[in-house]
Amino acid sequence: MRQLDTLFSPRSIAVVGATEGRLKWGSIIITNIVDGGYRGKVFPVAKNRDTVYGIPAYKSLLDIPEKIDLVIITTPASTVMEILEECVRKGVGDIVLISSGFSETGDEGKAMEDEVIRYARAKSLNIVGPNTMGITNTKISLYATGSHVRAGRGGISIIAQSGNVGNQIMIWAEQENIGVGKFVGSGNEGILRCEDYLEYFSEDPDTSVILMYLEGVDNGREFLEIARRTTLKKPVIALKAGRTALGSRAAASHTGAMAGSFEIFRASMRQSGIIIAQTPTELLALSSAFDSMPLPKGNRVGVLTLGGGWGVITADECEERGLVLPPLPEDVYSAMDKMLPSFWSKGNPVDLVGQPDINIFRKSIEVMAASDAFDAIVFLGVIGSFKMGLRCTTAAQRMIDPSLKDSPEIRGIVEDMQRQFLDNIIGLIEKYDKPIYPVALVHFKEDDIIHIKEGSRYKVIVYKTPEEAVLCLERQYRYAQYLKNQERRT
Amino acid sequence: MRQLDTLFSPRSIAVVGATEGRLKWGSIIITNIVDGGYRGKVFPVAKNRDTVYGIPAYKSLLDIPEKIDLVIITTPASTVMEILEECVRKGVGDIVLISSGFSETGDEGKAMEDEVIRYARAKSLNIVGPNTMGITNTKISLYATGSHVRAGRGGISIIAQSGNVGNQIMIWAEQENIGVGKFVGSGNEGILRCEDYLEYFSEDPDTSVILMYLEGVDNGREFLEIARRTTLKKPVIALKAGRTALGSRAAASHTGAMAGSFEIFRASMRQSGIIIAQTPTELLALSSAFDSMPLPKGNRVGVLTLGGGWGVITADECEERGLVLPPLPEDVYSAMDKMLPSFWSKGNPVDLVGQPDINIFRKSIEVMAASDAFDAIVFLGVIGSFKMGLRCTTAAQRMIDPSLKDSPEIRGIVEDMQRQFLDNIIGLIEKYDKPIYPVALVHFKEDDIIHIKEGSRYKVIVYKTPEEAVLCLERQYRYAQYLKNQERRT
16 A cells, blocks of 8 residues: 555645745645645745745755645756656655646657656656646645635545545535545656555545546456445445546546546446445535434435425425335324324325424434434424524514624524534434434525534534435435345355 | 506505514514515504504504505404405405415315405405415515515515425525516415416516416316517526425325426427426526527527636536537637647637636637637636635735734735636627526625626626536527527417
């Protein structure tokens, strides 16, 4: 296994090609590192400058008087060999090679890349790229990518064979407050390949879930073997692009990798326990589900809804994904019958027929979660209803006193109610060791989709749609089944 | 055809069952109407109160000294017949029957509903419901639903057989700033059925696109016949729930309607020119696409991307949906070759290989849009890149002066750049009468997804993902084909 601790957790970094030319990689990278809050030492290397953004610059790596853990290179392809030689002389073994102009640009670039590869192999260098978007390690606030994205800290680590797709995933994570561990754009994979990162993340204690965007894998057999071992330890969620003829042609022209037969490769990925996503958004949704909740022990789902229509949509989604909605057992039935109006649905999905009482929500969810008849609970329409209710109350008050303004105090109380309700859901997940998927009546833009309770092992995700919740539930169920089957075999 | 102008555009409304009990429908509805800004007259009818929220109340409809266009009833099922008789005596023909406790609750309720239906037929009453979420007409700021949702004005009119699903669609529209025309929750469809609303909306000049959430249709033949006529005039987007055995069982217990054979019905819907959505989110995404852009004349797509990976994903999505990416014609090729670095992709998708120059974006998109080789353009990664670029610049400035704060002025300039860029896209859509689908590099929470340019016929939607853009493009293409085939037949 490649030892990548120094690469991802360097105590000092030199940026070769650092510049104040705002649109250049040499500026974007160094500003991202410093402005992102990296606490280690940063050394700009610039041929024609004494300082870069006020930081003393060096003409060459060899001029830097201190030890360097990581070198990030942003200068043109033709300059790279010389810099690598300096790295070796300086005793640096970890390099992020941002520079483009290698194999992705044609024969001449390919020849330069081959030279880099030969040299790196001979000197046992860890090189990310060339043509990479860079790396991130949120734990040490190291944001060394070509885009100033600042995803927060968390357990999802990302390997992306396309910098742009990886970057977009990181931006979504930032916007939705989904925590990320490490990120690497694997670029042309001259030296370090996606399977190396996969293997490293499989042992990384700060990584709980691995997310991959793949276009093509050079050594399929080795990749799948590493994947098989990794998925026994932690979930791996992957999107394999190039699933159509058009897509794989586009992939070939993009990374130069042979896309191969998609169907066969995808089947092999599944057999290795990899969880397959269809789209980049699915990648992130699945990763955060796996990062947040326990796996369901079976496929029996209890559904609660504030309104019938949603129950129908959810039942459709469940059936299509091989999940079942068993009838309510006697004890659940009678407990519900005591709480709800006589015309409740009397079946699964349980339609709470618009009851606005928060205690009934809470109790009904617990009754379902406590029952051995269900492996997972989906409940629809409660989250967001507090704030919607507040709108009604405020409107009523405004009718009496038209000068009335929104009260931040009352808003705070309502937000607390929702927080407590979600805290309680986390409590139920822990108590019954069973996943619970809330789907919001309305997800307000200002609200986070992930709810965290201090000191809890699990988190809860507020889904925007039933289809997304059921997708995540299904994949968690399949992965649980996979692990069970593997255990049986050994 | 049912004449529903008075129902949706009343000049005066009586709310029977008006109350100040905050969680009651009689309070939620009247506060929603008044607080929502309805300009007509509102008369509370309340047995035991002289005023409701300060508005003079009447003991009975018959006590109101003025003409009433619309009566909204929120009192229990058992009181409804008497109120309907008062409506008739008062000369009111349009009623929104919020009250539940009818056929959805069992035999007794069914008997009451039958009585209402018989009476309404005899007296030719237009009744929405019973058991309806209510109605909305944004044009006159009439928000008469059980949830204080305030979607803005627009051309999408909504028919929902589930109040909750309809409500959620409206909330999404509100949150995303997607304009809505009229909304109706059809409830139990005792008198007015979804086909009546469909027929009315087909003639409604304020409705440009019709969105339907369906669980079951009583008179399939009539519904399809009306749909066939309507889709020749304007797009109808529908989600038919209950597509699995589980789902249709849930639907039956919810609305009591027979779900019937889903596959057959869906095929018939398609043959009637209805555009089918799979999920509620698709419903809204498709509706706003149809409401915003011209239809593509064929299935030939030109793709531009700021980074290769996205091009691959987009090519995959296109091929799976029956769209093609033709090679670049000679003139487009040479125009691009002049603008772009030598290692550009030289094919479709056109990879702009990370060029940060806004003028190159603009010119490349126009070169593609102008070409007869393409019926539609998808471009990826430009929107949002201005603000991301600003982050880099700000970080650079902060390195020189750490006390530097975000400058609202510079932010304003950057936002203007993006606005002008999107205005230009609308210009291209109009100039070449061809849809253009931008997919954002990053969609910031505070940004709207729909961009409007004063005085323009078209709008532009900023997609969050390639898959959503391609889905909309595909459905717009299929609908265009449908219309072409229908024309040929006549």
